[in-house]
Amino acid sequence: MPDEQEMPRVVVVGAGFGGLSATRALAGRAIDVTVVDQHNFHTFEPLLYQVATAGLEPADVAYPVRAIFGREPNISFRCGRVDGIDLDGRAVVLADGDRLAYDHLILATGATAGYFGVAGAHEHARPLYTLRDARLLRNHLLTVLEEADARPERFDGGPTFVVVGGGPTGVETAGALMELISVSIRRDRLRIDPARTRVVLLDTADSLLTTFKPRAGEYAQATLRARGVDVRLGQKVAAVTESGVQLAGGATIPAHAVVWAAGIGVDGTLAATLPGERSRGGRVAVEDDLSLAGHPEVYVVGDAAAAPLGHEHEGVTPQLAQGAIQGGRHAGEQVLRRVAGLPTLPFAYRDKGIMATIGRRAAVAQLKVGPVVRGTLGWLSWLGLHLVYLIGFRNRLVVLLNWTWRYFDWPSGPRLIVADVEAESEP
Amino acid sequence: MPDEQEMPRVVVVGAGFGGLSATRALAGRAIDVTVVDQHNFHTFEPLLYQVATAGLEPADVAYPVRAIFGREPNISFRCGRVDGIDLDGRAVVLADGDRLAYDHLILATGATAGYFGVAGAHEHARPLYTLRDARLLRNHLLTVLEEADARPERFDGGPTFVVVGGGPTGVETAGALMELISVSIRRDRLRIDPARTRVVLLDTADSLLTTFKPRAGEYAQATLRARGVDVRLGQKVAAVTESGVQLAGGATIPAHAVVWAAGIGVDGTLAATLPGERSRGGRVAVEDDLSLAGHPEVYVVGDAAAAPLGHEHEGVTPQLAQGAIQGGRHAGEQVLRRVAGLPTLPFAYRDKGIMATIGRRAAVAQLKVGPVVRGTLGWLSWLGLHLVYLIGFRNRLVVLLNWTWRYFDWPSGPRLIVADVEAESEP
Numbered sequence: 001m002p003d004e005q006e007m008p009r010v011v012v013v014g015a016g017f018g019g020l021s022a023t024r025a026l027a028g029r030a031i032d033v034t035v036v037d038q039h040n041f042h043t044f045e046p047l048l049y050q051v052a053t054a055g056l057e058p059a060d061v062a063y064p065v066r067a068i069f070g071r072e073p074n075i076s077f078r079c080g081r082v083d084g085i086d087l088d089g090r091a092v093v094l095a096d097g098d099r100l101a102y103d104h105l106i107l108a109t110g111a112t113a114g115y116f117g118v119a120g121a122h123e124h125a126r127p128l129y130t131l132r133d134a135r136l137l138r139n140h141l142l143t144v145l146e147e148a149d150a151r152p153e154r155f156d157g158g159p160t161f162v163v164v165g166g167g168p169t170g171v172e173t174a175g176a177l178m179e180l181i182s183v184s185i186r187r188d189r190l191r192i193d194p195a196r197t198r199v200v201l202l203d204t205a206d207s208l209l210t211t212f213k214p215r216a217g218e219y220a221q222a223t224l225r226a227r228g229v230d231v232r233l234g235q236k237v238a239a240v241t242e243s244g245v246q247l248a249g250g251a252t253i254p255a256h257a258v259v260w261a262a263g264i265g266v267d268g269t270l271a272a273t274l275p276g277e278r279s280r281g282g283r284v285a286v287e288d289d290l291s292l293a294g295h296p297e298v299y300v301v302g303d304a305a306a307a308p309l310g311h312e313h314e315g316v317t318p319q320l321a322q323g324a325i326q327g328g329r330h331a332g333e334q335v336l337r338r339v340a341g342l343p344t345l346p347f348a349y350r351d352k353g354i355m356a357t358i359g360r361r362a363a364v365a366q367l368k369v370g371p372v373v374r375g376t377l378g379w380l381s382w383l384g385l386h387l388v389y390l391i392g393f394r395n396r397l398v399v400l401l402n403w404t405w406r407y408f409d410w411p412s413g414p415r416l417i418v419a420d421v422e423a424e425s426e427p
Numbered sequence: 428m429p430d431e432q433e434m435p436r437v438v439v440v441g442a443g444f445g446g447l448s449a450t451r452a453l454a455g456r457a458i459d460v461t462v463v464d465q466h467n468f469h470t471f472e473p474l475l476y477q478v479a480t481a482g483l484e485p486a487d488v489a490y491p492v493r494a495i496f497g498r499e500p501n502i503s504f505r506c507g508r509v510d511g512i513d514l515d516g517r518a519v520v521l522a523d524g525d526r527l528a529y530d531h532l533i534l535a536t537g538a539t540a541g542y543f544g545v546a547g548a549h550e551h552a553r554p555l556y557t558l559r560d561a562r563l564l565r566n567h568l569l570t571v572l573e574e575a576d577a578r579p580e581r582f583d584g585g586p587t588f589v590v591v592g593g594g595p596t597g598v599e600t601a602g603a604l605m606e607l608i609s610v611s612i613r614r615d616r617l618r619i620d621p622a623r624t625r626v627v628l629l630d631t632a633d634s635l636l637t638t639f640k641p642r643a644g645e646y647a648q649a650t651l652r653a654r655g656v657d658v659r660l661g662q663k664v665a666a667v668t669e670s671g672v673q674l675a676g677g678a679t680i681p682a683h684a685v686v687w688a689a690g691i692g693v694d695g696t697l698a699a700t701l702p703g704e705r706s707r708g709g710r711v712a713v714e715d716d717l718s719l720a721g722h723p724e725v726y727v728v729g730d731a732a733a734a735p736l737g738h739e740h741e742g743v744t745p746q747l748a749q750g751a752i753q754g755g756r757h758a759g760e761q762v763l764r765r766v767a768g769l770p771t772l773p774f775a776y777r778d779k780g781i782m783a784t785i786g787r788r789a790a791v792a793q794l795k796v797g798p799v800v801r802g803t804l805g806w807l808s809w810l811g812l813h814l815v816y817l818i819g820f821r822n823r824l825v826v827l828l829n830w831t832w833r834y835f836d837w838p839s840g841p842r843l844i845v846a847d848v849e850a851e852s853e854p
Contacts, residue, residue, distance in 0.1 A: 040573060041843045059484045064842045066615035076616075079573040079844075098577070131843075146467060146506040150525070188493035189503075398825065415491045416468045416558075417506075 007032040007074070008339050011092050011102040013082055013270065015042045015065045018108030018302030018324035018331075025332025027072045031339065034100055036092060038081040040064055043131050044390055046321060047399075049169060051134035052259075053176035054142065054415045058131055060399045061390075082109075082270055087295055104297050104335045107271060108328055111303035111319065114265030114281055119239040121164075125260035128169060137259065141180065142417045144256045148197075149190040155256070158197030162245050162255040164237055165262035166203030167211065168356035171220050173259055174201040174229045175359040188415070200230045200253055202237060202245070209364070211318065212354060216364040216372045223358045237262075264303060264319060271304035279306035279316060288346035290331050296344070299334065301327035310348030317349045321389070326350060357382045434459040434501070435766050438519050438529040440509055440697065442469045442492045445535030445729030445751035445758075452759025454499045458766065461527055463519060465508040467491055470558050471817055473748060474826075476596060478561035479686075480603035481569065481842045485558055487826045488817075509536075509697055514722055531724050531762045534698060535755055538730035538746065541692030541708055546666040548591075552687035555596060564686065568607065569844045571683045575624075576617040582683070584623030589672050589682040591664055592689035593630030594638065595783035598647050600686055601628040601656045602786040615842070627657045627680055629664060629672070636791070638745065639781060643791040643799045650785045664689070691730060691746060698731035706733035706743060715773035717758050723771070726761065728754035737775030744776045748816070753777060784809045 008031050012019045015037035026033045041062040050056040069075040081095040085107070091099040113127030126137045141161070148155040163174045177199045184190045185197075201208075201224065207217040208224075208231065221231050236248035244255040266272050266282035276293050277285035283306035285293070290307055292298040301307065302324030306316040317323035326349060334344040353367035355378070363378035365385075373381055390396045435458050439446045442464035453460045468489040477483040496502040508522040512534070518526040540554030553564045568588070575582040590601045604626045611617045612624075628635075628651065634644040635651075635658065648658050663675035671682040693699050693709035703720050704712035710733035712720070717734055719725040728734065729751030733743040744750035753776060761771040782805070784790035790805035792812075800808055817823045 039844065040569065057484055057486045059486075059843060062843050064615070066617075067842070070614050070616060078577055079570075080577060096578070142467065143506075150505055150507060151523070187497050188491070189497060190493075397828070401824070401828075415494070416486060416489050417466065 008103045009034070009101060010104045010106065010335055011036060011100050012106045012108065013092060014108035014110055014302070015039070016045070016108055016110050016302060016324060017321045018110075018328035019106070020068065021325045021328030022106045022108060022299075022301065022332040023069065023075060025329050026335065027069065027075060029074060029336060031074060031335070033075045034078055035065060035069070035075065036078045036080060036082055036094070036100065037065060038079070039131075040066065040077075040079045041131075042068065045129070046386060048128055048131065048134040049173040049176055051131065052128055052137040052141070052173065053180045054138055055176060055179075056399060058135060062131055084273060085270070087275070087298065090297070102297075104338070105299070106328070106331045106335070107274075107298065107300045107304065108302045108324065109270045109304050111264040111266050111281070112269055113260055114263040114267070115260070116263065116265075118237055121237075121240045121260060124240040124242055125164065125258040127260045128173065129264065137257075139417050140257055141177070142415060145181070145184050145190055145192070146417075148192045152191060155192070156196060157193040158195075159192070159256040160198045160200065160244075160254060161257045161259065162200045162202060162253055163259045163261055164202050164245070165260070166201060166205065166208040166231075166233070167261065167263075168209065168354070170201060170203070170261035171208055171224065171356050171358060173261055174199050174224055175227065175357065175362070178224075178227050178229055179359055194228075198230055199228070200232060200255070202232050202235045204234065204236045206233050208233070209356060212356075212364065212366050213372055216366055216374070219364055219372070219374045220356065220358055223362045227359060266304050269304065271300060274300070283316070289334055289344035290327055290347050291334070291344070296338075299331035301331050307347055307349065310346055320354065322352050323349065355382045355385065435530045436461070436528060437531045437533065437762055438463060438527050439533045439535065440464075440519060441535035441537055441729070442466070443472070443535055443537050443729060443751060444748045445537075445755035446533070447495065448752045448755030449533045449535060449726075449728065449759040450496065450502060452756050453762065454496065454502060456501060456763060458501060458762070460502045461505055462492060462496070462502065463505045463507060463509055463521070463527065464492060465506070466558075467493065467504075467506045468558075469495065472556070473813060475555055475558065475561040476600040476603055478558070479555055479564040479568070479600065480607045481565055482603060482606075483826060485562060489558055511700060512697070514702070514725065517724070529724075531765070532726070533755070533758045533762070534701075534725065534727045534731065535729045535751065536697045536731045538691040538693050538708070539696055540687055541690040541694070542687070543690065543692075545664055548664075548667045548687060551667040551669055552591065552685040554687045555600065556691065564684075566844050567684055568604070569842060572608070572611050572617055572619070573844075575619045579618060582619070584620040585625070586619070586683040587625045587627065587671075587681060588684045588686065589627045589629065589680055590686045590688055591629050591672070592687070593628060593632065593635040593658075593660070594688065594690075595636065595781070597628060597630070597688035598635055598651065598783050598785060600688055601626050601651055602654065602784065602789070605651075605654050605656055606786055621655075625657055626655070627659060627682070629659050629662045631661065631663045633660050635660070636783060639783075639791065639793050640799055643793055643801070646791055646799070646801045647783065647785055650789050654786060693731050696731065698727060701727070710743070716761055716771035717754055717774050718761070718771070723765075726758035728758050734774055734776070737773055747781065749779050750776065782809045782812065
C-alpha cells in the first residue's frame with residue numbers, strides 16, 4: 001500500500017446504511033477513508049420501533065462504528081458533528097472547528113422526521129428516526145402506562161396512543177404498541193382497562209401500506225383491527241397539540257402520546273445546505289452516477305438524495321435501507337473508478353422487495369415477483385431477513401434470543417424507564 | 428385468601444436488594460403488599476461498574492419490578508417518588524400527593540454517594556450508585572476517549588482517569604477502566620498513547636480492600652499495578668475540581684474524569700428524614716429486630732440502616748447486597764410474626780464472604796472460613812456467584828453471553844454513547 005500521504009482521501013459523512021455501505025466498498029483499497037458521525041454507533045433503523053415499544057434494547061439495534069471497521073487499516077472513524085461542507089475548499093467542517101480535507105466526499109446524512117407543515121407536530125408529536133427518539137418514546141410510553149395504573153381516574157380507564165402514518169413504520173409501531181399494552185396488562189398486571197386503552201392509527205390515504213400491493217394493506221388493516229388497533233383511514237391531521245390530535249374535519253382525538261410516522265424529510269439536515277435542485281421532501285437532486293451537479297467529487301446517497309431509479313425507469317429510489325445500501329455501494333465504486341482513471345457508471349436501483357411486520361406471527365413481505373407473503377410465513381421471512389442484515393454476530397444472537405423469549409411469552413423484556421434527566425437516586 | 432380490605436397492608440419503599448427480599452418473604456401470604464420505587468426496575472448494583480465501563484448494557488443489570496412479582500396476586504407495584512413518611516398517620520406520601528396507608532412499613536431506601544465534605548466532589552466527581560450514574564459515566568468516558576483520538580494535542584497524548592476509593596467498587600472500576608482503554612486502543616484503534624493514558628486509583632489507607640484480609644488487598648494491588656493502574660495509597664483527597672483532584676499534601680492530579688467510589692451515605696435520602704439516632708454515614712439506628720425506635724410497625728433495612736450484627740457481635744452490618752438481602756428478609760418475617768400475634772426476633776447477620784474482581788481471570792473471594800481465593804479461580808467464583816444472584820433467567824443468560832464474548836475477545840460490546848440530551852439526529 002502506498003504511503004498515507006499519497007493516497008486519495010475520501011470522507012464519508014454519516015454511519016447509516018448508506019455511509020457504511022460506501023465505506024465497505026472502499027475497505028482494503030489504497031484509499032485513506034475517514035467516516036464521520038456525531039454518534040459512535042450505527043443504528044439499525046428498521047428495528048427502532050421495537051426499542052420504542054420495549055421489545056429490544058438500544059444495544060440490540062446499534063453497533064459501534066469502530067468495531068465494524070476495526071480490522072481495516074485504511075479506514076478511520078471520527079466521532080464529531082459536521083457543521084458544514086466547504087465544497088470549494090474540499091473540506092468537511094466540524095463543529096469543533098477541525099477541517100477534514102477530502103479528494104472525494106460521500107454524503108450519507110440521512111433524513112429526519114418530516115412534519116409537512118402540520119401545526120404543533122414538531123413540538124408535540126414524537127418521531128422515531130434515531131436511537132434517542134426511540135429511547136425517549138419508550139420512556140414516555142412506559143411512564144404513561146405506569147401513571148394510568150397509579151391514577152386511573154385521570155385516564156378515563158386507560159390511555160390513548162395515536163400513531164400518525166400508515167406506512168411500514170406506522171403499521172409496525174401500532175402493532176407493537178398493542179403488544180406492549182397486552183403484556184403490561186396480562187403480565188405486569190397494570191390496572192388499566194383493555195377496552196378503554198386505545199391505539200389509533202391514522203392515515204390520509206384510504207388504505208395502509210400504499211407502497212405495497214393492495215392485498216398487503218388489506219391484510220395489515222384486518223390484522224391490526226383484529227388485534228384491537230383503531231385504524232382510521234382518509235383522515236388528515238390538521239394539528240398536534242399537547243393533549244392530542246386535531247383532524248382536518250374538525251374532530252379531535254385526545255391522546256397521551258402521538259407517534260409521528262408520517263414521513264421523513266431532509267429539511268434542517270446538512271444535505272439541505274447543498275447547492276442545486278431539490279425533489280419532494282427536500283431530497284437533493286443528483287446526477288445519474290449519484291454525484292452532485294457541478295461537483296463530480298461529491299456523492300449524495302441514501303435518504304438525503306433523490307437518486308434516479310435507473311434502468312430507464314422514471315422516478316426516484318424509495319427512502320428505505322435498500323436504497324441507501326445500494327447507493328452507498330455505488331458511490332464507493334465510482335470513487336474507485338475515478339481513482340483508476342475510469343469514467344463513472346450510472347446508478348440503477350434493484351428492487352429487492354419490501355416488508356412490514358404487524359406483530360407476533362403476522363407480517364407482509366412483497367418480493368419483486370410472486371405473491372404477497374403474509375401471516376406466519378411473512379413474519380418468519382421478515383425475522384430472517386432482519387437478522388441477516390443486523391450487523392455483528394453478537395447483535396444477531398441477542399436479538400434472536402429476545403425474540404425467542406417474546407415468542408414464548410416469558411415475563412421478561414427490557415421494560416426499563418432509564419432517563420438521563422430525572423430525579424435523584426432515592427426511591 | 429381473605430378479602431383485600433381485611434388484609435394487613437404493608438408498604439415496602441425501595442426495590443433494591445432489601446426491598447425485594449422483604450417483599451419475597453411476604454409473597455403468597457394473606458397480606459396486601461405495595462412496593463414503591465421511583466424507578467420501574469430493580470438494579471443489580473454490584474455490576475454497575477461494568478455498565479459504566481461498557482462491558483454490560485443497562486438491561487443486563489436491571490429488571491422490571493412488575494416482572495419479578497407478576498405472578499404474586501398479593502403484591503402490587505407503584506412507580507412513584509416518595510416525598511415523605513407520615514409516621515403518625517401511618518402513610519407514605521408520594522410526590523404526586525397520593526398517600527399509601529400502611530399497617531406495617533419496610534423502608535429500604537438505600538444510600539447515595541457519600542462525599543464526606545470533600546470540596547467539589549459532589550459537583551465534579553462522578554458517582555456510581557444508580558443505573559443513571561453508570562450510563563452518564565459511560566457516556567463521559569467514551570466521549571473523552573473519542574476526543575482524545577480526535578484531538579490528541581489537547582490530551583498530552585492520552586487522558587487521565589482518577590478513581591477515588593480503594594474498596595471493592597474502586598478496585599473493580601479501575602480494573603475495568605484499564606480493560607476498556609486496552610480494547611479501545613487495540614480493537615478500536617483509538618490513536619491514544621497507552622503509555623500516556625493513565626488510570627489512577629487513590630485511597631487514604633495504606634492498602635486496598637481494607638475490609639478483606641491483607642493478602643486480598645496485596646493481590647489486588649499487585650494485579651492492578653501489573654495491568655498498568657497507578658495505585659497511590661495513603662493519599663487523602665482534599666478537593667475535586669473541574670480539571671482534576673487536589674491531594675491533601677498539596678499535589679494535584681489533572682484528570683478528565685474523576686470516579687467517586689470512596690463510600691456511601693444516607694444524607695439527602697428519605698431515611699435521613701426519620702426521627703432518632705444516627706450512626707456513621709448517617710445510617711439510621713434500629714432496634715435489634717430492625718424496627719425503628721418507638722415505631723414497631725416500621726422497619727429500616729439495607730444500606731440506610733445501621734443494623735446490629737447480632738449473635739452478640741459488636742458492630743453493624745456492612746453496606747453490601749448481603750446485608751440488605753438478609754435484613755429485608757428478616758423485616759418481612761417479623762411482619763408475618765406480628766400479624767400472627769408472635770413477638771419479633773432479633774436480627775443476626777450471617778457473613779457469606781466478600782469478593783471483588785480486578786478484571787479478566789483475576790478476582791479475590793474471601794469466604795468466612797478458609798483461605799482467600801484469587802486469580803482465575805477467584806474470578807470464576809465471582810462470576811458464578813453474580814450470575815446466581817442476577818434476577819431473571821434472561822438477564823443471567825445475556826450477561827453470561829456478554830462475558831463469554833469478552834473473554835474470547837471478540838470485537839463487540841456495547842460501547843455506545845447514547846444520551847437523552849444531545850444535538851439533533853443529523854451526523
